Amino acid sequence: MDVQQLKQEIIAYSKEIGIDKIGFTSAEPFKELKNRLIRQQELGYQSGFEEPDIEKRVTPGLLLDGAQSIISIALAYPSKMTDRVEGKKGMRRGMFARASWGQDYHHILRERLQKLEIFILSKLPEARLKSMVDTGELSDRAVAERAGIGWSGKNCAIITPEFGSYVYLGEMITNIPFPPDTPVEDQCGSCTKCLEACPTGALVQGGQINAQRCISYLTQTKELIPDEFRGKIGNRLYGCDSCQTACPYNKGKNFHFHEEMEPDPEIVKPLLKPLLKLSNREFKSKFGYLAGAWRGKKPIQRNAMLALAHFKDKSAVPDLVDVLQKEASVVSRGTAAWALGKIGGEEAFTALKEAKEREMDPVVLIEIEKGLSLYKDEKSE
Structure with missing residues (x-):
């Protein structure tokens, strides 16, 4: 041979x-x-x-x-x-990472x-x-x-x-002894743009990442997002591209070689509010073919609520109140409570006060308190 x-x-x-x-x-x-x-x-x-x-x-x-x-x-x-x-007031959109x-x-x-x-x-x-x-x-x-x-x-x-x-x-x-190819020489040099661009400081140093702080990882978890990262998520529904878009070697790089990789803008940059009402079947039918759907709809919905809070989208308050009142998931109810506090307004404040009286789960109650304190902070400004 x-x-x-x-x-x-x-x-x-x-x-x-x-x-x-x-x-x-x-x-x-x-x-x-x-x-x-x-x-x-x-x-x-x-x-x-x-x-x-x-x-x-x-x-x-x-x-x-x-x-x-x-x-x-x-x-x-x-x-x-x-x-x-493009998203606009009252019709805000989230974003799936390019991968x-x-x-x-x-x-x-x-x-x-x-x-x-x-x-x-x-x-x-x-x-x-x-x-x-x-x-x-x-x-x-x-x-x-x-x-x-x-x-x-x-x-x-x-x-x-x-x-x-x-x-x-x-x-x-x-098990074939192919002759090996030569590795490519590292060309990053003294550049640190990716480290500076990371929203959470997950890139500890060049070539070392703390995955627990990485937004790409955080958007895939199923728990409540830790407080210190909630304001960093932005409108990301899945993954994060910040360290890639900051890289000089990615400037002008945009290849459309494979038809199956072409994005549907309405899918990879979807309207946020409709995501909160999707059934499992609807989610799988619409988003199931994406790599970003592998953890199911709950993490995406949680991230959508954080995105609505990021935009302070008051038009989303009724949808978030609906989640707070009817959703079985502790993570969903808790995130909705925090998002309502972040968005603010009388309707949100009233919903949080009512939820505090009827909520039985201690984790959600903590999030309701956070929401109420956020609202109070806004009132005192």
Whole structure:
């Protein structure tokens, strides 16, 4: 078997099936990553969404017997909408991060990797292969960095010379000894724009993130958002792009290579108030194909209420009162109470006072008190 020739054939085929960049690296353990992951764990900086077994995250040989190399792939996604919609007073809109535009990227990349697997097996039937995207054990970014896809930026994203950091990543472990590609030299230099742009200071230092403070993580949780972050969420419904949009290497980067990644403006920048009334079925029907829908409707609705509070949208008060009075979820009722206090006005104040008399849950009562104190602060200004 001529491994170098097979590698060139794979590269050529990858272009045919819509893979924008491909790289190869060895399946040696990621020793430096292991040290970083241990440190992240010690500091409590992990999100909890990761594979808990660090050895599996850094040792490809534990995931595929006889692992010898890893193929890394990248697909570029759009950073701007072709058609835009704008919010206005009384009709405010939320925002899904760019990585959640179009169809769920997990499905898109898995489909590309599956085609690549079929192609490799047609050339080498005895090959052993294991593909993964995002939710797999390996770190997509660590693999991509070592495979020459791009360098790991200070914002903890892979930055490619061609597409900036607006790329989805996936990888395939193989038992084929492909010659490795050369990593890309780090080009961040002394730039710290991403660190300065982070709304919550989640980027502790270049290349280190405290996921517990990251808005992208916070928007995906199912609990009440901690007080210190509520005013930082803005109108984000899912994810955060601040560290990417601040990056000089993303300036002017906007690629529309893949039809399935094209955003529907009414979906990725939806009106906020209608979100509060969606049933589970309606949510799945309308938003279910987005990567940002994976946690269900409740976190999106909670974030929508914070966004309405951010805009101080008085037209949303009746909707928020409805949530406070009728919603079964403690998180929803509590967030509605806080949002009502933030928005203010007599209608909101009256609803909070009435809710205080009938509410039985201690967590929601605390949020009602916060709402009332916010209103009092506004009155005293």
